[in-house]
Amino acid sequence: MFFVIAKKHLYMKRFVCSWLLLAIVNLCAAQTTLPEFGEITADEKTLTVCSFDKEADAVVILDQASADHNEQYNLIFTRRVRLKILKSRGNRHGDIAIRYIHKDDIEYISNIEAYTYNVTPNGVADIKHVPSSAIYRQKINERISEVKFAFPDVQVGSIIEYKYTTTSKSYSYLNDWYFQSELPVMNSQFTLVVMPNYEFAYRVFKSEQFPIEIKQEKGSGRIYFGMKNIAGLRDEPFMDAEKDYLQHVEFQLSGYQGTFGGTTRYMTTWNEVTRELMSNPVFGLQLNKNIPVGEEWINKVKAMSPPFERMAAVYNLVYKAVGWNGIGGIGTTSGVKEAWEKKKGSSGDVNLLLINLLKEAGLEVYPLLVSERGHGKVNPEYPFIDQFNKVMAYVVIGDNKYVLDAAGAYTPPFMIPFSVINTKAFVVNRKKGGIITLTETAKKDKNYVSIHALIDDEGALTGEAIIQSDEYARLNRMRAWARDKERFRENYYTTYQAGLKLDSLVLNNLENDSMPLEQQFHFSIPATVSGDYKLVNLNLFSGIAKNPFISDIRFTNIDYGCLQSHTVVETIELPASLKIESLPKNVRMIMPDTSISLTRLLEVKENTILVRYVIATTRSVFTAEEYDYVKDFYKKMAEIMNEQVVLRKR
Template sequence: MRCALFTATLFLLSTTLCVAQKGFPEPGKIDKADLQMTDCDFDKGAEAVKLIDWGKVTYAYILRNLSGFGTVYERRVRIKVLKEKGLSKANVVIPYMSYSDYEEITKMEAWTYNLDDAGNVKTTKVSKSSIYKKSINAGISEMIIAFPEVKVGSVIEYAYTMERGPALHINDWNFQDNIPVKYSEYEVSIPSFLHFKVNPMVTDPMQTRSEEARGAGELNPSTGVRETTIKKFYSMQNLVALRDEPYMGSMNDYRQRIEFLLTQVEVYNNDIVDLQTSWTQVVEGLKKSEYFGQQLEKQLPRTIDLFEQWKAIPDPLARMKTVFQYVKEHMTWDDQETIVSYDGVEKAYAAKTGNSADINLLLINFLNQVKVKADPILFSTRKNGLVNTMYPGMDQFNMVMAHVAIGNRYYILDATDKSGSHLLIPEEVVNTNGFLVQGESGKWLEVLDDKNKYKIFSAVHAEIDMNGKMTGEVTVNSSGYSKKERCKAWAKNKDEFKKQYFMQGAVPISLEELEVNNVYADSLPLEQKAKFSSVLNRSGEYTYFPVNLFAGLDKNPFIAEKRVSDIEYGFLQDFILVGNYNIPDGYSFDALPENISLLMPDKSIVFNRFINASGNVLNVRMTLEFKNSYYPVADYPEFREYYKKLSAALDEQIIMKKK
């Protein structure tokens, strides 16, 4: 192959760690003006700003483990800390694939810059003992940097070299980050025998330029000429931060970035090999893989009696539920999302812990062993980002789950989630697409659910005394995804559960009793019964009390005038709030809110409020239905205006006055 003619010259060039890039101060040196900066001039109020974000990719022979042709990736980042919140940017963690030494960070340097009391620049180089590696699992490790003397006003900088091999592909590059970026540049040196499709995903101006350089190696015997390398430079500047927004999907889908897809390689005699794979090839590779398909065939020790016990369950659905429950209870997830079982299901089963692939491939293995047909289904979760179905590749996915078809319906099972139910598609992937590894070619599957909703029913009975104190009882029934959310919160921290769901709102609430039922009953709503009290707001002879209680609707998350991302709830939603309020003799209700109906123009959100007073008793019923799980950003002005009216209607208080 022509690849074999690439020479050690490129290797030597690529291992020089971040020499001073044109127009940049050298690593370890800084302009005093950067330390005197107190705000970002193009994104006011930012907690920190990236002054420099520079990357470079070259191709070379990776000699450390005889892995052959690969890439050398250089990175340099310099960050100015502007506010207390920005101090978290000094917690630098660089993940890499350490399995079989596929990736290795070969060089690393870091510095902290400050101004001393006399106004002089003080540079502190991070010691080698403060830069260390941490193994996460058999496949992933992290390089961690502990920066010294970091405070508001500091600048931190780190630079490293990472070798990857064998490898031909080029990392994508994110120009934009969750803090503003003053200057970002990506330099790629591509040998002429590699053909890439380059896809800029940008809205702001991006500068590009190219240089052609002759290789310094041997002659190509098939052409009689030396290889050439095309250097391409991509840069952007003054990029405002991409900040997290309420009900945002994946930030990765909205970053300004550039993507690289290797499409062809020229080989001997100028023949061209097409590298664009198909989903059929992806399925074939997965089934043959030691870290995926082979794990589904593993015969685990000490499971024969267990399998025989499960096989004796006549109903396939009951059998599936039993196996699912067993794996959830037996295994503990290590919080690593992946489709690769690095250590294998046997080792994970023995240790009772593993990554998402270990656990869910084990589940699929067990289900098939007891004659419940199960197949792997691959997902990119909502937070991981969208999959480009036009470019087949396993690296787009971050989760594998079990797909089971019984009768006329299917189930998506994720045994990493101990609160998961077979009745609910996991919330991270519901109403998205999954790739089902089934048959020779696999297929894309829309995992939709318009029956199970995020549903809350709240019933309040309360009395208000003449001193403005409300006391009462509430029953909240949470169904579907609301139950799933609350069961997780209840299991994690019961005190925080009480604060989050019963002690927040328009008035301070004291919780006196709380009883929670049906946590483990899949087919029943989560029942929460509480006794509460609250001291209400008063002004002269008037007392005010809210009726929007215990449903989590007391805040408007959509107050920002502009938004860059779609609104992704993930599921449909239903809220029903009923209330019965008694006031003391000698008092009356003053100017009750009107009965109203609010509809989005497309009728995708419907709100109704009915209020009726009879003597000293007030009855309230409010219903809110979201008929869509997704609202595009193009409709945000309309959505925001509707939500403003909705919040005003929900928060309108009842006025009690003395006769």
């Protein structure tokens, strides 16, 4: 359910939802008076731990902002933040970076003030202001810049506070307000003043245990939101987008009342979203451009008989020919023709260009608005365009549907981009459009590990490994390899045991999408000795070095993105001087709903140990309510997999 707030001259338009009116009538008293900027209270000085989040290394005492307008109807956003450092690792919060859109002077940040408050050993207040010379601007890309500064003398017990003003060209650059962050927040307040004749829709995302205060001032167009004492939300393994769990309020322009009466509605239904987008010069009007790729190339592609080959040819052309400049968004920033000419553009430029050429090749294709998993979930009940962060191409060939992204990490045309699996998307088309769910059950994160190793007389292990990473495992490992080769070795190989070393690493099939990524290498593990016994851990390169779920409390889903399939086959040869004292037992462990399973089989043939591990999942998403079950299962699974073979001299 969403609500509409509006301002028409000097009186407020009635809220669409009567529930909200009742909520306003029964709200608690007006917001607490706040201390002035630079005025530190006695309670803040003595604060040493956050009572509602005792693990926190810092706490936000106050996060207050307001959005208003000037006579030119620019959006004037002012913000003030005060926080206290509680532990030494919290010192990192003393480095501030505030992003804004510098392109075409859309936004500008000014009126920056900041200081550090400490108390000397003799009890005297020590206040150090951040000089203007220490505040600088850094360009991130063609569209985004940052204002950056560092607080001086930040230490445990420091209170740091800053404020600034952002001036934007219009209210279309109004951002959502987040009451919560990775740090606990004691007091978060946001006030929106709606311009005359404008209507804004908003919706609040929050957990039931956190009360929210919403107040509206009659006749002023002002609405206030406030929350208090919210624990921090820290990163967890396989977590959905942080945005999905943070307490926040979203805004979207929903209407405008003209001078002579009558209200123009903006995107209050999905049909209106389609209509607005298809008539927009940076979106729909970019879909019928004549891209100068050459008549010869177009005719060659059109002559390809299987439609899939045509689609793949167009996708590969755009992916290789036009680079992504790092700027996101669902619309173009410079236009598809300019992106082709410059061979570079935003994600909107690149993928709308892709759609143009797919249409030119005679394929049925539509724009697909997506929200990548890191951006947050889409709620189909709310036609909010800000729910999406990217446009992709949606191709229909018979009964098959394909999702193509030429502005992201390379993904073969027959696979859904990993970033949007298990998400909802919006097909932009009047007749065949609507919300769809992107799921993948056929393609998996699939690894097959084959190991042949020898144990010497001292218990040291040396061997050769061949790992075949297929489907999404192939894509993920190729990207990790391209990003950082040393970190790649650490993440996938050497993390399993202390002292494990590898050399002669070779990767095969890097250019062949239809083949698994093959990794071959030699490895060695030093002996683990306990008295007369040699201990050998057979858990090698399985993907489960240890239990990834260690938090006692988790409020977020577990989302692997896709199904998992990991098989490890080992042949371990023993020296004549050693005999097996004890051997882990064969075991099969499975979740009650069969969603996760582990199988371990061991067999001894003469002087050889044969080992087989199989780990598989039948679903890729587990809710926060299931976390304890998954955590316990992985704990037992890690314990079983790390059980050791015990050897002894004959």
